[in-house]
Amino acid sequence: MSERKKSFLYVVVCAAGIADDVGKLINAAQERGWDVGVIATPQGLGFIDAQAVEAQTGYPIRSAWRSPGDPRSLPPPDAIAVAPATFNTINKWAAGISDTLAVGILCEAYGMGVPTAALPYLNAAQAAHPAYRQSLERLREMGVLIADYEPHQPKAGGGCDRFRWEQAVELLTPALRSGTERARNGRETPREV
Template sequence: MTQDVSKPFLYVVVCAAGVAQDVGKLVAAALEDGWEVGVIATPLALRFFDTDDVEARTGHPIRSAWRAPGDPRPFPDPDAVIVAPATFNTVNKWAAGISDTLALGTLCEAYGLGVPIAVLPCVSEALAAHPAYRASLERLGGMGVRFGDPYAGETDEDGGRPEFRWERALDLLRSH
């Protein structure tokens, strides 16, 4: 698996939420937009999407765990990062500077590198009402993180769910 150095490199951080099953839509859109893509998933998120399909699309292994000392870096430094879907847990830990997974460590480090970051939150209305979450959004926004519209995923009167707007993340990066 090799990198096309002529293309900017995008990290897509995937969290464990039901809509993660469609993260391939974001990967496809990013590839079409001219990005090379590497996916970093929270450990639980690996069970939420087709990892084989995503690896085939990107040409890179999905990362979820820290690499061992001496192992080569599978991805170059990112030119941008998208977190989608971003869960309550990830947003709050990230804002607090907690780095207990590769995904969170990557997000904490990306800020220090000055890398543009776009986030598509996927948080229920009940969790979004929690004061810690609101404070986390404010802290991350103050760090320059760009947020898409919140997505609660609750069903409508017909039993359907609104579409998760994956392309919005790329729009947020374009406006950076």
């Protein structure tokens, strides 16, 4: 009898003060039996303890495109969580600006049918910008699951106590089940990173 394959979650980490707590999301996913790989934005890479994350996941962190011929270090994702999802990443993603590996994966995930959740983390001044509201609307239209986070006050460095890392797993679990049904019905599988 063959061993059941675990679902694989990509966690896209953006540059925000709370990014170093990404281990909470990794734990939540692993407790539900998922394997996890981390994709960091180039700036986000500086906000996390890369050694600790790699030890926790068992996979190298990706933050740049691989060169042709380089081996793929992560299997294809069954789901993607963007946490913390910053103002910059949300707006670039919604606009289809694929200038980093992280945003490129997010843009491609839509066309590949990969269930995706975003956990925004930004301040109230950024959230007041019309582009942010429009971007969230576009992402929702694309089927992206958006967590409920009340933006913190500018220059206050707050909100970490209200940021629910595990909400990504809560949002994606039902979507992953329906994604498994789509895969059984012949939907395309995302390519590996």
